[in-house]
Amino acid sequence: MVRVLDERKLDVLRAIVEDYVATHEPVGSKTLVDRHNLGVSPATVRNDMAALEEEGYITQPHTSAGRIPTDAGYRLFVDKLSTVKTLSAAEKKAITSFLGGAVDLDDVVKRTVRLLAQITRQVAIVQYPSLNRSSVRHIEVVTMTPSRLLLVLITSNGRVEQRIVELPHEIDEQLVADLRSRLNTAMTGQRMTEATTSLANVTDSFAPADRPQVAAIVTTLLEAFTDEMGEQRIAVGGAANLTRYGDDFERNVKPVLEALEEHVILLKLLGEATHPQTLTVRIGHENPFEEMATTSVIATGYGSKSESLATLGIVGPTHMDYPSTMGAVRAVARYVSQILAES
C-alpha cells in the first residue's frame, strides 16, 4: 500500500511545526485547532497526528503528551510546507547600510557575521573568501636582517599573507631587489593556481650561484600559496544566542561551543560552498557530528552572482524558525556578494 499524505495532514504537520517553534512545548490536538484555524475537530486532527507519527514525522516525548516534530518532520516542512520568508524593506535597508560601511575585506566579514547573528538571533559563521579564485596583486620582499626576509603577498581581494624566510647565509640587498622585481613581473595579475606554476620558472632565471638562496625563498612563497589556498579562515559571532537554546546545557550547548573553536569542524558543518542561490539546510542528525543532533545548520555560498567564493551560515537548535532564518541567511549572502562585487 502506497501511503500518500493528503493535503490536510500536511496542514496539520505545518501547524505543529509552527506552533512548536513558537512555544517550544509539545503541541496537542486541541490547542492546535484553537490556534490555527484548520476547519476540523480535534478528533480528526488526532487521527491525522496518529498517521503522521506512523510515518515518522512527529513523535511524543512521552505517552499522553503533545507531539513534537522529528527531524524528518522539519525536513518535510522545510522542503514542501514552507516558503522562505523575504525580509521587510526596512530590514533590507539596514543590511545594506550596515554592510556598506565596511572599509576592507576583513571588515566586511566581521560585519557580516555580526549582522547575521543579530537578525537570525543564532550563532553565525562566515568563511573568509578563499584565495583560490583571487589573483596576485603584489609581492613584497623586505629584509629584516641580512639572513632573514619577510615575504608579503597581497591578493586582488585585499588579503595580505606574510611569511618569514630564514636563509642559509646572508643575502645581498641587490639580489633582493632583483628578486622582488622579477617576482612581481612574473606573477602580478596571475590567479593563485597559475602563480604557483610560474614560480618554478623564476628560480631558473637566476644565475646558478644565486639559486640556492632564491630557491629557499621561492619554496617558502610556494608554501604560503598552497597553505593559504588550503587554509580556510572563519569568523564566528553571536555565541551569546546559545543561552536561548533551552536548558539541557550539556547536551545542546556544549557541543556547539566546542565546535565553534574548531574551525575544521565548522568548515565541515558549513559544507561545500553551494551556489549563492541555493540554501543548504542540515537538520539535526543530518549534520556530520552526532553530538550536534539537536542542532541545525543553514548555509549558503556567497561571492559573485554565478560562482561562490565561500560559505556563510548559521547554527541553531532544530526547533528554529526556518522560513525567517533561511530568508535572513539568503538575504545577507546576497548583499555581501553585492558588496564584494562592487569593490
Added chain:
Amino acid sequence: MVRVLDERKLDVLRAIVEDYVATHEPVGSKTLVDRHNLGVSPATVRNDMAALEEEGYITQPHTSAGRIPTDAGYRLFVDKLSTVKTLSAAEKKAITSFLGGAVDLDDVVKRTVRLLAQITRQVAIVQYPSLNRSSVRHIEVVTMTPSRLLLVLITSNGRVEQRIVELPHEIDEQLVADLRSRLNTAMTGQRMTEATTSLANVTDSFAPADRPQVAAIVTTLLEAFTDEMGEQRIAVGGAANLTRYGDDFERNVKPVLEALEEHVILLKLLGEATHPQTLTVRIGHENPFEEMATTSVIATGYGSKSESLATLGIVGPTHMDYPSTMGAVRAVARYVSQILAES
C-alpha cells in the same frame, strides 16, 4: 576595638576557600575538620566561622547551611593566604614546545590563547601586542587602479596593516615610486609615535603640484597609524569551559558570552597592561561590569622583561582555583615573552 584575625581563623578561611573551590558546595564546620586537619573541634571552628562572617569574609547562602567565601574572602585568600603555584617541569616543557612551534606573530597569539584555555580550563583572552612600542619596518604603496592605491604598513613585530586610498584624480606611477622610497627612507626604523610626526615633513618635501595627491595618501597613512595604535586586537578561546560554570546560566554564563564578543569590554576587563611580573586579580564585583559579579579575571602583561607589550589573562567563576590558575597565567605570560624576545 581593633579586631585582628588570629592565625587559626585565617587557617579556617583558607580551608573554607580550598574546600569550596574543590566541591562547589557550602562547607560546614564538621566536614571542614574532617577534611583538613586543623587540630581543633567543630565547635571551635564554628566560633571562628562566626567571626569570619562578622568580618564579611564568608557568608551563608541560607540559615543552617555551610559557609561560602565572599569576594572579600577570596581577596584575602589570594593576597595573604596562598602562594602562586608553580607548574611542574612537564607542564613547562609542554608550554615551550607548544609555543615554540609557532610560525608568526598571529600564530603565537593563537597558540597562546589555546594553551592558556587548556591548562587553566577557563576562558582565555590574549591581546595582540600593541603597535605603540613597535617600529616601522616597511611601507609599501601598490597601485590598484590609477586612482586607487593600496597602502601596506609592516611593523617590526611582524604585523601588517593595510588601507585603500581613493585619490582625487589619477596618479602618475613615477610619483608613486617616488613617494614609496621617500616614505621608507623617512620612516623605516622609527617608532610608531615618532613616525606620525615624520609623516608631516614628507608632504612638504614634494613639489607643490603633487601635494594634494600626496596629502591624501599621507592622511590615510596617518589615520592607519593612529587607528591601529588605538585598535587593540584580541583573541579568545576556551569558551566551552563556560559549561563548567554551574547551572545558573542566565546569570553566570550569558554575560561572559556577551562580553567575549565585545572586544572593547574585554579590554576593560583585562585592564591596563601590567608589569610582566605582576598578576592582576579582579574578583567578582571588583571588575568593572556588574553583570559579571560572579566572575573573576586574572591578567598580566607580557612582552619584554621589563615593559609589557600587551595583556593576557583568563576569565572564570569567582570560585576558581586561584593558586594554580595564577601560576598558569604567569607561566604562559613568561614563555610568550620569551618567544617574542627571541624572534
Added chain:
DNA sequence: ACTGGCACTCTGACTTTGTGAGTGCCAAGC
C-alpha cells in the same frame, strides 16, 4: 580558650495525591 552537648532551623530528597492535557478507540452522523 576550647570543647561537648543540645535545641533549633532549614534545605533537599522522597512520597503522595490530584489535576489536566492529551491520547486512542468506538459508535454515531453527515
Added chain:
DNA sequence: GCTTGGCACTCACAAAGTCAGAGTGCCAGT
C-alpha cells in the same frame, strides 16, 4: 467513508506533606 463527539485511560507535573541530615548558635563545663 470521512468526520465527529464521547469516553475511558494514561502520564507528567505541581502542590503539599514528611523526614532525615547537615549545619548552626549558645551555654556550661573543663
